[in-house]
Amino acid sequence: MKDDEHAFPLNGFPVTRRAFIRIGCTTISGSLVAGMAPALAAAGVQSAQGDNYPTVDVAALATINVDMPVPFTYPDANSPAVLLRLRQPAPGGVGPNDTIVAYSALCTHKGCPVAYRPERKLLICPCHWSSFDPGKAGQMVIGQGSQALPQIVLRVNGTMVQATGITGLIYGRETNIL
């Protein structure tokens, strides 16, 4: 049994191949998630500290509807972004049931503008067809981007949804605030 286990130090947490096959389901999801936590943190929502981000009104809560993307720019006029209301709660979501999210609209591959496809619930780039899941912290579903789509940090201030920061680096920049 001992020889049979292949410890793969995965982000500091050992997960074994055969053990994964054999142990019960509670342990499986427990150990996998423990192993994944740092990976998810690194891939998804990160602290936006250190940059001096502006606070910008994006849209009034009452005007934001499911599958009706709201284009805006953030943190400056040269940085297209898109705000979405999803049907399910999402990481980084704000507003009703944490369903409102926003992302940079520039693909992390070559900087083409991504478009929201309601029937797919995906942000898809027309240049090389990379797609990003707005319900999963901008994770690249398939494609050639080099990171998740940068997520705009939102907050609700009274009746207004505001952008207050960004996780990840926007395409074409060495720093988000130029």
Add this chain to the structure above:
Amino acid sequence: MSQVPLPPRGAQKFDTVCQFCIVGCGYHVYKWPATREGGPAPTENALGLDFRQPQPPMGTWISPNQHSVVTDRDGSRHNIVIIPDQTCRVNEGLSSVRGGGLAQTLYAPDRPTRARLATPLIDEGAGPVKASWTDAVDLSARIVKAVIDRWGADAVGMKFFDHGGGGGGFENNWAVGRFFFSGVGTRTASIHNRPAYNSEVHAAADAGIAALTNAYLDAELADTILIVGANPYETQTNYYLAHMVPNLRGSSADLRRATFPGESVEAARMIIVDPRRTMTVATAEAAAGAERVLHLQIEPGSDIALLNAIARIVLARRWYDVAFIQERVEWQTFEAYQRSTLGVDTPLDEFVAEAAQITGIPVAKLHQAAEWIAAPKAKGERRRTLLHYEKGLIWGLKNYENVAAIVDLALLTGNIGKPGTGVSRLGGHQEAYVRPPYPGGRPALNVDEAIRRGEVKCFWVGGCNPVLTTLRAEAFEGALRERGAPVRAALKATVGRPVGERVTAVVEAMKNGGMFIVVQEIYLTATAEHAHLVLPAAQWGEMNLTSINGERRLRLYPKFMDPPGEAIADWMIIARVARRLRQLYLDDRNTLWANRFLDYDWRSDEDVFIHARYQFKGDASDPMEGYSGVTYDLLRRLGNNGIQTPVRLVNGTPVGTVRLHEGGKFGTASGKARFIPAPRPWPGYAASVARQRKNHRFWVNNGRSNHIWQTSYHHRLIPFYQGRFPIPYLEMHAEDARALGIASGDLVELSNDVGTVRAMAYISDAVKRGHTFMLFGQPRGAVGDLVSDHVDPATTIPYYKGVWADIRRIAALPEIVRAVSLAPTNVAS
């Protein structure tokens, strides 16, 4: 990270080529001290770009995953940035998802790649213990010698990379091949992903055709591109995006008109033979329009019936290239091919109807495919068709006849040796064919079987992980464990004793079925965990290496950082062992054997490269290699565009070869190509496969994907990739999943007569009902645990794609579902 450092002016800059897939995209590496940073003004950074403004689309940008900080052996820390090369003709500035994260694969003591092996390790019964190179080399050389002397060379088994790119290259392949084939002389050899030392395209070689015949440019010039059993959007990404897609979009029409003056130029078409509706199908439709893409969603294993039916229609419609066949093909093989393979004694309609029934493809689509491949163009000109194939065909029902069927179709339609044509593998990894010939015959010996039978006394594995990738993988691992145990006990019983005494004890263990296992690796892989001796190797970027890509483009991948700890290049490990073996044989006064290990005194990577250049002859049927007059200096000057092999000296100047067989010469005794007859219409499943198929409900197709390179040896450590697929996925049709109570993201178990494995269900319309698709060779779920031990008897190539299993739901994985996207991976709009 919301910021990346810019390389300052004066940063070191290297041209290099990606370590991953066959396409071999060009990249630029910048290296500079960790304490410095360039400024945003164009005069302040090495890119010469103004980062006070955002860069435009298609511009140059450094993503956070394209930066790392490394530590060289002298303790100095450096920033490294690796970005795609805009001037490389292969990728034209594009990165793939894999190449876009090259910087994350570099060794760094404070990053996940700290898992790299840094010293030799000996397992003496209580886990791996650090050893010196002198002791490790001495022990391994003594073991190899003892095995040869007592049991003969074939008792030394090996499984090695045998490829280009990372963990390979001309240098490492030459050293390994020379050591095991010319030195040890073993026939018990095998290539990284299969149980034997064999070509995956013996049929092409027998036809006189090389594996990689065309230039990537030909995809921009073709009228029709045929893709059989491959998914280039995901796994040959920038060949597809930079060369095929522009043609499908019509943007290479001017180039086609200029290249073929007066010839009709129609919008290009693509035919994709794949049981799945892949991202390649979706994106080809987006690029060309759905009416110009023909997706033939065949039933498993029916490729021969499909390709022969297309060929039969071509023959019947008189669309074949009679002039080409008369001039360039042995005519009598054409006659035999018509009778035995194309069934000319059977009426056309009957032949095609039978194929339609076997393949599941309607008769009309078979005719349409034939038309797109071979019907004359508007002014009666021959259509230029580029035929590509990969593992769907190679690892299909019958390796030999599968490959024969596509090669025959190319010969029949004259699609080889002309611009816009070719018949080539699409490829997986890069190539580096240089090594002396394999001393065994055909079919090659099955190493897995030899290990199970106890015939292998020392098993040396390098740069591959058969515990995850081989067929009947769990039984293979069981054999490593069982045969390794007595040797481990012998080592434990002799800890601290003189090496001679220890080797004697190991030999005694071998007499009782023991096997000494050496693994030469960059990480402690699932296979390395069974090793008695682990030897740490350098990787891409830590040594100079050379390789060719899918159009035979030879380039230098320079060293730009130090390997971790005491790790050294694979060729250097082999050279040290060879020198020690020579000395041991000299001490024995056995000059005959001592001389088999002569000339391993290379002082540099280039010494090995040049040595191979003079010694390597290739073979007549595989005229892709040879690089006369090529030096590192020349390759440095040629940069990321390199030179296409074979390279010949013309008036003292090295001249490359854009495409093969242009002069009409083929790799046969007659110099003419040969049709290779395949059985008609279809040979059916081997008994063990048929049994599995009868007893288990789902076909488990398997292969690679966009995000993950091979066994995920790097990507399992890097958050961007690992976070996408923390568990290997299993694509299932929605109705099949519903019937089994499975939701997307559930943990499921697959089981059959060979074994069991688990995966995460991913509901997808890519697969038909009754079909599934699983990621191949993954550390948390090896589909090899389900693969039967059937191999094509003609070639010893497994039918890896021929797996059937039952599936049951195990549990929900709510935390994974919360973080991992289960959105479709085959949509383009």
